[in-house]
Amino acid sequence: MTGQSTAxxxxxxxxxxAFPLMPFSSEYVLHVAVLIMVYxxxxxxxxxxPGFCDLLDLGYVGFYGIGAYTAGxxxxxxxxxxxxxxxxxxxxxxxxxxxxxxxxxxxSGDYFAIVTxxxxxxxxxxxxxxxxxxxxxxxxxxxxxxxxxxxxxxxxWRYDFMSETPxxxxxxxxxxxxxxxxxxxxxxxxxxxxxxxKEDPLAAASCGINLMxxxxxxxxxxxxxxxxxxxxxxxxxxxxxxxxxxxxxxxxVLCMIVLGGLGNINGAIVGSVVLIALGEVLRVxxxxxxxxxxxxxxxYGLLMILIMRFKPGGIFPAIAATSKKSRLIxxxxxxxxxxxxx
Amino acid sequence: MDxxxxxxxxSKRFGGLLALADVSFEVKKGHILGLIGPNGxxxxxxxxxxxxxxxxxxxxxxxxxxxxxxxxxxSRPEQMTQMGVARTFQNIRLFGSLPVLDNVRIGRHxxxxxxxxxxxxxxxxxxxxxxxxVEQSLEYLDFVGLKxxxxxxxxxxxxxxxxxxxxxRALASQPKLLxxxxxxxxxxxQETGSLVxxxxxxxxxDVTVVLIEHDMKLVMSICEHLVVLDHGVKIxxxxxxxxxxxxxxxxxxxxxxxxxx
Numbered sequence: 001m002t003g004q005s006t007a008x009x010x011x012x013x014x015x016x017x018a019f020p021l022m023p024f025s026s027e028y029v030l031h032v033a034v035l036i037m038v039y040x041x042x043x044x045x046x047x048x049x050p051g052f053c054d055l056l057d058l059g060y061v062g063f064y065g066i067g068a069y070t071a072g073x074x075x076x077x078x079x080x081x082x083x084x085x086x087x088x089x090x091x092x093x094x095x096x097x098x099x100x101x102x103x104x105x106x107x108s109g110d111y112f113a114i115v116t117x118x119x120x121x122x123x124x125x126x127x128x129x130x131x132x133x134x135x136x137x138x139x140x141x142x143x144x145x146x147x148x149x150x151x152x153x154x155x156x157w158r159y160d161f162m163s164e165t166p167x168x169x170x171x172x173x174x175x176x177x178x179x180x181x182x183x184x185x186x187x188x189x190x191x192x193x194x195x196x197x198k199e200d201p202l203a204a205a206s207c208g209i210n211l212m213x214x215x216x217x218x219x220x221x222x223x224x225x226x227x228x229x230x231x232x233x234x235x236x237x238x239x240x241x242x243x244x245x246x247x248x249x250x251x252x253v254l255c256m257i258v259l260g261g262l263g264n265i266n267g268a269i270v271g272s273v274v275l276i277a278l279g280e281v282l283r284v285x286x287x288x289x290x291x292x293x294x295x296x297x298x299x300y301g302l303l304m305i306l307i308m309r310f311k312p313g314g315i316f317p318a319i320a321a322t323s324k325k326s327r328l329i330x331x332x333x334x335x336x337x338x339x340x341x342x
Numbered sequence: 343m344d345x346x347x348x349x350x351x352x353s354k355r356f357g358g359l360l361a362l363a364d365v366s367f368e369v370k371k372g373h374i375l376g377l378i379g380p381n382g383x384x385x386x387x388x389x390x391x392x393x394x395x396x397x398x399x400x401x402x403x404x405x406x407x408x409x410x411x412x413x414x415x416x417s418r419p420e421q422m423t424q425m426g427v428a429r430t431f432q433n434i435r436l437f438g439s440l441p442v443l444d445n446v447r448i449g450r451h452x453x454x455x456x457x458x459x460x461x462x463x464x465x466x467x468x469x470x471x472x473x474x475x476v477e478q479s480l481e482y483l484d485f486v487g488l489k490x491x492x493x494x495x496x497x498x499x500x501x502x503x504x505x506x507x508x509x510x511r512a513l514a515s516q517p518k519l520l521x522x523x524x525x526x527x528x529x530x531x532q533e534t535g536s537l538v539x540x541x542x543x544x545x546x547x548d549v550t551v552v553l554i555e556h557d558m559k560l561v562m563s564i565c566e567h568l569v570v571l572d573h574g575v576k577i578x579x580x581x582x583x584x585x586x587x588x589x590x591x592x593x594x595x596x597x598x599x600x601x602x603x
Contacts, residue, residue, distance in 0.1 A: 181462050188461030188468070189447075189454055189475075192440075196448045199437035206393060206431075208423035208452025208515055217458060319439055328476055332443070333493055340490060 030164035037171035043268035045225030051263035059120030065245035067230025093227025101219030139241035261314030352401035376565030428517035438497035449514035
């Protein structure tokens with residue numbers, strides 16, 4: 001890695017950290033930034049299935065919903081802290097991921113997609129109809145904001161997340177955490193096994209990879225990340241309704257990773273930035289032209305058609321991009337070059 | 343002489359089609375066996391039965407993985423690889439959008455152990471294993487002569503090199519038995535010549551080889567023992583000279599009457 005790109009990365013990080021302190025960053029701008037972060041986590045989580053394992057998942061938002069409602073119910077009814085809820089929601093998400101995965105292990109392509117599509121409808125129907133648990137279409141208002149409470153340490157100190165700024169920093173932390181975990185997995189035995197399943201399942205099995213086991217791990221992990229995003233969202237927006245988790249959301253997240261490049265972690269983040277920012281800009285701009293704000297969905301469609309036509313691999317088409325930059329491979333590259341020269 | 347693989351009365355039926363009919367033969371440890379026959383004779387079906395992709399409709403396949411022979415008919419492909427049966431494919435099946443090195447690292451999958459938590463936490467054991475995987479993969483690449491292309495995209499390799507990479511990937515699982523499905527297909531004479539050397543080198547590593555091949559010159563020159571299939575039936579078995587003079591084999595390849603011509 002050159003010194004220049006390291007410097008550029010540091011500069012980018014500083015810009016991200018200083019962003020809320022800038023004069024132009026109003027509550028609204030920060031709100032959009034946090035929204036982008038939630039979708040970036042969703043996009044990275046979804047990427048595991050279609051991007052790494054070639055399993056088209058149309059129902060990812062179901063796990064988002066499961067995570068959000070888990071957080072909502074546990075926080076409202078049992079007054080649990082966010083920090084306790086996160087691992088519980090992620091674990092429940094992973095469990096649901098495996099449960100959904102079990103009947104679909106032998107399916108691929110369109111058949112798998114249809115089952116996942118059914119799953120997301122199932123989640124929305126459950127959230128709408130199980131009124132005793134979720135209050136149904138009335139939604140779930142009054143979820144407390146995230147707080148840091150050190151009373152269990154015997155220190156009388158408490159901080160409530162009352163504005164967008166703390167959510168911004170926590171969201172940044174969450175994106176960084178998921179990003180690092182994703183990169184580490186991509187450049188590992190597990191990640192390579194997933195990519196081999198994507199490339200050629202038969203050859204992968206012949207290499208000794210247990211397809212069912214590795215797909216199950218992918219289902220669990222992907223779902224856990226989705227639930228994590230949901231958990232954050234519940235305590236951030238403080239209101240939940242079944243409508244939020246409609247099929248359209250799954251499709252939006254899928255658009256993000258297709259736009260960024262299926263199987264590319266950076267692409268997932270870029271895709272979420274582009275689509276969310278585009279949506280917000282159009283929401284402001286379209287009324288000036290006398291168009292209803294709903295026309296922005298047309299713009300999404302247009303964008304997808306353009307990317308399919310001119311750059312079908314997405315903005316970053318390379319898969320396994322992390323491993324190409326790992327120290328092990330960089331060392332090897334230098335060694336091979338030296339051997340060739342010597 | 344020990345038998346490493348014993349095929350006993352194996353039949354494979356696809357609906358109304360009998361692809362293999364009561365085929366029996368033995369593979370001796372440390373030797374190379376050629377499986378030949380006209381197109382559609384059932385050679386690749388036999389490979390798929392041995393490698394666990396198909397379950398034989400009838401009959402048993404016994405494999406000696408060291409110690410007592412075990413019946414393996416109906417095992418899954420990954421179990422067969424774990425036990426020590428590796429294969430290449432007739433139509434090359436590489437992981438095309440991954441680098442050459444990654445193909446071999448994936449081939450080494452079943453001889454490594456790190457899972458999810460190792461990858462996330464980057465434990466010492468995981469780092470050591472990753473390093474070892476790279477070194478071992480390079481050895482296999484060096485063995486087939488592709489070390490200098492380790493970081494190239496595998497789909498960018500020439501046809502002959504792709505065949506070699508498939509062999510390296512198969513060898514990376516440390517097989518006791520290697521199934522090569524038409525390794526010389528599409529190779530020029532020069533590439534075929536170096537393939538012969540490679541197969542001899544593999545045999546020296548104490549790996550038993552079963553070879554499907556249409557290039558008769560290659561088959562006759564390196565196989566000590568041949569099994570001939572035609573329409574799913576074993577029609578002959580023996581040394582190269584015997585097979586060459588067997589009227590039934592000539593008939594299968596060239597048609598009725600050719601044997602007497």
